Amino acid sequence: QVQLVESGGGLAQPGGSLRLSCAASGFTFSTYAMSWARQAPGKGLEWVSGIYSDGSATYYADSVKGRFTISRDNAKNTVYLQMNNLKPEDTALYFCAKGPNHYFSWGEYDYWGEGTQVTVSS
Numbered sequence: 001q002v003q004l005v006e007s008g009g010g011l012a013q014p015g016g017s018l019r020l021s022c023a024a025s026g027f028t029f030s031t032y033a034m035s036w037a038r039q040a041p042g043k044g045l046e047w048v049s050g051i052y053s054d055g056s057a058t059y060y061a062d063s064v065k066g067r068f069t070i071s072r073d074n075a076k077n078t079v080y081l082q083m084n085n086l087k088p089e090d091t092a093l094y095f096c097a098k099g100p101n102h103y104f105s106w107g108e109y110d111y112w113g114e115g116t117q118v119t120v121s122s
Contacts, residue, residue, distance in 0.1 A: 090118060
């Protein structure tokens, strides 16, 4: 069965960095797009970033563009989200999600993990 397990969340200071990881299993990782989404307390789901199956294209929400970088290692079945210059408004539960296709499309997913909490506070 498909499993997505996020890790790397925690407490960071404003301006700090965190690197999230999502370990995937139960499917041929290298043939599917992957994405990251987040949900802040009391708010709806926000799609943050996505990446094609082969890593050839990446996409970012305007709110994180220039600060976050998505990448993947198909040999390790893992997708990453490097988050720099963190802001308090980045505080949220971060999920990774598997897309149904090799190409990325905002909001399209068929599986997702349980999430990892990111808190940005001084």
